[in-house]
Amino acid sequence: MQFIDTHIHLQDYKSNDTPQILASMSVAGVNKMICVASREADWAPIAEYAAAYSGRVVPAFGVHPWHLAAAEAGWPQRLLATMQKFPRALIGECGLDYLKNPVPEPQEQVFAEHIAIAEKTGRPLLIHAVKAQNQLEKFWPRLQKVRFVLHSFAGSAELLRRAVGFGGYVSLAPTFLRRGKAAELAALIPENRLMFESDAPYQGKPVDIPQLAKQIAAFRQVDAVELAERVCHNTEEFING
Numbered sequence: 605m606q607f608i609d610t611h612i613h614l615q616d617y618k619s620n621d622t623p624q625i626l627a628s629m630s631v632a633g634v635n636k637m638i639c640v641a642s643r644e645a646d647w648a649p650i651a652e653y654a655a656a657y658s659g660r661v662v663p664a665f666g667v668h669p670w671h672l673a674a675a676e677a678g679w680p681q682r683l684l685a686t687m688q689k690f691p692r693a694l695i696g697e698c699g700l701d702y703l704k705n706p707v708p709e710p711q712e713q714v715f716a717e718h719i720a721i722a723e724k725t726g727r728p729l730l731i732h733a734v735k736a737q738n739q740l741e742k743f744w745p746r747l748q749k750v751r752f753v754l755h756s757f758a759g760s761a762e763l764l765r766r767a768v769g770f771g772g773y774v775s776l777a778p779t780f781l782r783r784g785k786a787a788e789l790a791a792l793i794p795e796n797r798l799m800f801e802s803d804a805p806y807q808g809k810p811v812d813i814p815q816l817a818k819q820i821a822a823f824r825q826v827d828a829v830e831l832a833e834r835v836c837h838n839t840e841e842f843i844n845g
């Protein structure tokens with residue numbers, strides 16, 4: 605079985621032993637990944653991974669809602685310029701986190717800037733959304749017109765229905781299996797909207813993805829091999845349009 609990890613932060617591994625990390629991923633069948641930025645300082649190393657591992661590492665550039673204080677003036681212009689330089693890159697991660705920070709600004713403004721760049725470039729958004737179900741309501745009309753994923757989905761059934769209803773994808777990380785109602789939620793995701801990720805090095809390891817896929821297939825009462833194929837197909841469509 606082949607897998608694509610839709611959310612990994614290669615640049616945050618302490619060892620920085622990228623060849624070894626990629627080799628262990630290959631053994632698990634994880635042969636492609638989206639390497640996701642949290643802050644502007646990540647963009648250059650991620651661009652280097654994408655160049656060094658072309659075809660395996662797909663870059664994503666953005667500003668995570670936890671790192672807004674580090675975002676220096678002019679970042680939206682620099683993000684747009686970076687997207688124009690790497691036209692196959694994705695945008696992220698970005699989003700809203702009302703658990704970490706209950707104050708709407710500047711996180712809503714920063715999220716809106718990412719959406720504007722997705723609108724301009726036609727590239728997909730990798731969205732971090734925590735305790736943000738109500739606040740997402742005002743963003744759905746714009747999100748509906750771009751490609752987006754709710755990464756490491758940990759929300760309610762209602763949020764899942766809203767996201768999918770507005771054309772979104774839902775990506776599950778290994779930690780999803782430890783939450784309540786995992787089986788019910790996993791069954792609610794349309795088969796053409798499901799993706800997998802590790803969120804490594806934080807919420808799991810890329811080598812955990814095959815086991816995650818097997819468990820999700822069991823929850824959905826479908827064949828694991830067919831589900832894995834379908835999810836790879838979804839992910840290619842998400843990346844490439």
Ligand SMILES: [Zn+2]
Nearest residue numbers: 611640697803
């Ligand atoms: Zn992340």
